[in-house]
Amino acid sequence: MPPRLTKAVIRNFRLLRRTELSFTDKVTLCVGRNNTGKTSLAKLFEFFVARKKAALRIEDFSADCYEEFLAAHRLFASGEAEQARDTVPAVTLTLHISYDKDCGQYGPLAPFVVDLDPDCSEVVIRFAFALGDGALKEFFGGVPVGPDATATLEQLGRGIPKHFEMSVMAVDPTDEANVRPVDLADVRALVKVDFVEAQRGLDDESDGHAAPIGAVFEQLLTAAEKSQNATWLEELAANIDRTLVDTSGSLDSSLQKVRERVAPTLKAFGYPGLANQEFVTAARLDSKRLLRNFARIHYPGVAGVRFPESYNGLGTRNLVMILLRLFTCYRDHTATSPESGIHLVFLEEPEAHLHPQMQEAFIQRLTYSVNLFPRIDAQMRATMPGQKGAVEESSTAIDSSPRWNAQFVVTTHSAHVANRGHFSDIRYFRKEEDTVESGSEPGPARTVIKDLSQVTGDERFLRKYLTLTRADLYFADKAILVEGASERIFVPAAEEKLAARRPGETPQHQYVTLMEVGGAHAHRFYPLLKVLGIPALIITDLDPVDDHEPKIRKCLVSESGRTSNQSIRAWSPEMADITVAELLQRAETDPPIAGGSMCLAYQVPEEPGGPCGRTFEDAFALANRALFGIPTGAAPAEELEQQARSSVETRRSKVDFALDHVLGDHDWQVPKYIRRGLEWLMAQDGTATKADVQ
Incomplete structure (x- = not known):
């Protein structure tokens, strides 16, 4: 059995002050009202694992941390540097990954196994965005102690991108004091994270806007280039390139004629002169860029007239886009990651523009893609021109196709999606506030995540009732x-x-x-x-x-x-x-x-x-x-x-x-x-x- 991500422990990130999220093996369904931290969860994984953002800002720290920053500042000003450093808050993400202890070969897990317990079957990876070593004086030194907390926090906030650093540690599950630094490259070899955001570019139909589905085709061919094994996508890219070479030759001849036409005008201005050589023209067509800029989806019309991509409903286009993006994620993962690696895919609001029945069908069939995409990949390879005995080799190709160890994290505001999700797969995001005295301002808000599989009572009845009737209770x-x-x-x-x-x-x-x-x-x-x-x-x-x-x-x-x-x-x-x-x-x-x-x-x-x-x-x-x-x-x-x-x-x-x-x-x-x-x-x-x- 491949390794699986079982739990994430989050500290001090936005509403996720002290939060734990348990993951299921297939689809973890995150539900809850707006502004309860669901998107923040994906953003934190993006920052630590995908590293698409340079640094966090003070606004990314939980509201409770502001008083901790001020307290640390006061301690530093009073000469208690050691206590001040211990008080400075840090944003952390701790991943718990389970594996088969009898697997024999650890593969990409090896850098993270730091325990000596033969019965232990878990590795723990801790990411931290914290004040750098030796940066305490630089961070606090230029900020005077004053009564205006807002001004103090503003000055400290400007120093966070300069003096805070990210670190990654392997933690012994049996002894948290036993840690070992690891490289981010090792993390990415074990855990790959992809995101299918809610904003998928389908609403932008302004003039000159490149069709978003064409861009996905470009990503597919880019993924094929990274693959270590010959695939049908590589063969397809090669066929496109061969066609483009022929086309480029014809274009070269035409461009040369244009050059000859404009040459007299250039000579009138003294070009190329006595020592310079004349220029020649050449056309270079890139298959991937061609797809991004010119690939379009058309739909059958009447009397031979075809309708463009934008003429189809947003719901259908959204579904096509999601499936293509997921297939791209699969191809990219299997091309660059070991089979024993974890692939975490965040899918945000898949219900956008889909009618209720389609929403329910989508979430039911999402897990099928884990087996469907490798099967499609293998069948396409088995039926490519030049394959011998395609029908007989199809089963062999399927068996040898890379497996997709995907775990999906779906965030949704749809009761229809929640209806079709398993009750035990639902994680309920709830924003809470500190109880305060009447008439005073509310305390800092934070999110708690409830695992509904842990609800006591008649779980079977609740699961059946909410599945068959209403799930808008979650929102x-x-x-x-x-x-x-x-x-x-x-x-x-x-x-x-x-x-x-x-x-x-x-x-x-x-x-x-x-x-x-x-x-x-x-x-x-x-x-x-x-x-x-x-x-x-x-x-x-x-x-x-x-x-x-x-x-x-x-x-x-x-x-x-x-x-x-x-x-x-x-x-x-x-x-x-x-x-x-x-x-x-x-x-x-x-x-x-x-x-x-x-x-x-x-x-x-x-x-x-x-x-x-x-x-x-x-x-x-x-x-x-x-x-x-x-x-x-x-x-x-x-x-x-x-x-x-x-x-x-x-x-x-x-x-x-x-x-x-x-x-x-x-x-x-x-x-x-x-x-x-x-x-x-x-x-x-x-x-x-x-x-x-x-």
Whole structure:
């Protein structure tokens, strides 16, 4: 089994203050709202491994590091140089790579194996961007200590590109103190990183803009040049070059005639003179540059008219571009890297311009490319002109084709992509802030990455539910979980009604997902909601039952003993066997809250001591008595509850019940328990704290 990247530990880079990301063997799916650090993850790998950027700036350090810079500056000014150096923050990336300890040959792993444990099957590589040795005085010396922290940080920031350096160390997994410097070239021999960015140049259709797909063809031929083995791409490039040689000869003759035509004009100005030789013309055509500048994709039209690349939809062009880029990554990796090397491919927002079904199909088939590309490569080599027994040699060619040890890291904002990803492959990026006192400025923000394969509880149910129904929970600011279709229809209408009464206080400007989970299943989401840390409102029913009789039966709230609702019973240990009377008392002033981020809303009386509905329909009728012919005066609670029950039982289905009132012309009131729950949700700012995401 080839080596695999299993974990990355990140320190002090932007929102990734203290973050760990575990990788899957195939596709690691990174989800979360905007500005939670997903793109920063790729940028950090780009800086340390691909080294496309010269240096980091102070803005690239986590916000928490600014105080550390200032503290180190104060220590240096007070003469405590050693402590100052230990306090200066550094950006680090630590890679954990597993391998087969019985592999026999370490290959590109060899420079990184520094442990002496025969049972160890891991190497650790640590990149650091830190203050250089002997640079402490130069970094701090010219910066005076003053009360203006902003000015001090600005001056220190200008010194970071000059005095900070990058280093790479092999770390003993069994002893972190045992390290050995390694060359970046050795790292690149083991780990190759490629990026397919979200901005793929498809939107730029300005005049003179080179077709982006033509540029990809150029990259393919460049990759073929690096290959150590004869490939169909090399043969193709050679055929193109042979054609261009013939074309160049014809061009030479034509250009020479042009030269002869302009020669009299040149002689009139004294060229070439007595000692100079006359110039000759020659055409040099480069196959790769020709592809970049002139290769175009056309689509069949009508009556022989072909449509250019830009006439096709952005979705199709995006898909073609991604597949060509991935194939280029494969060719470049197999041409320059050993078979035992790791190939990490970051694919950013593949859903751009794709319709929902295509998004789902793409993420499902992405892993097929690991085996598909080598097979295509081998089949093309086996069927090139000049191959003997192409059909018989095809299987041999396939077997000898370089394997592609690719691991994909996909960042997405698409619920459709998340729907088709395996639940255990999802990594949830969540931005949290320090809890601060009311009225003060928020503390520094940072990202935590949650491995959803570690979620406790009924993982099988969650995986099935989110795969078959809704995955936009991963991208929401807030969530509302309801029991059935009637609540799913009614709650948005209730939000609009509250918005009209209290403009500016509703969650309309935020991203709120509404999920129908059923009364028997809402509690299964509690562990996941706690991990996600987003404010969540659970709207459920009291479902009172009379447990004094031999056979438990449904009953009115006023005559009930306990609740049969699992969402209520699983809310907390003390509510596992609570009576309905105790539930109503607990929610007399406010609905129950758990962990600061979850609110449980169940039916309560519209007025203290009044009747209470057992379901949504009952509660709606009691909140709107005039609509259902229920007396508005004082009456025994049991009698009013029975009237409400009778008035809704004679109606049509629950969906029709909700639609009749949501779409009807008559005015209605939001039941108290739903109104209080939505008001709680409106008051939440959607920002997680450390406590919310533990």
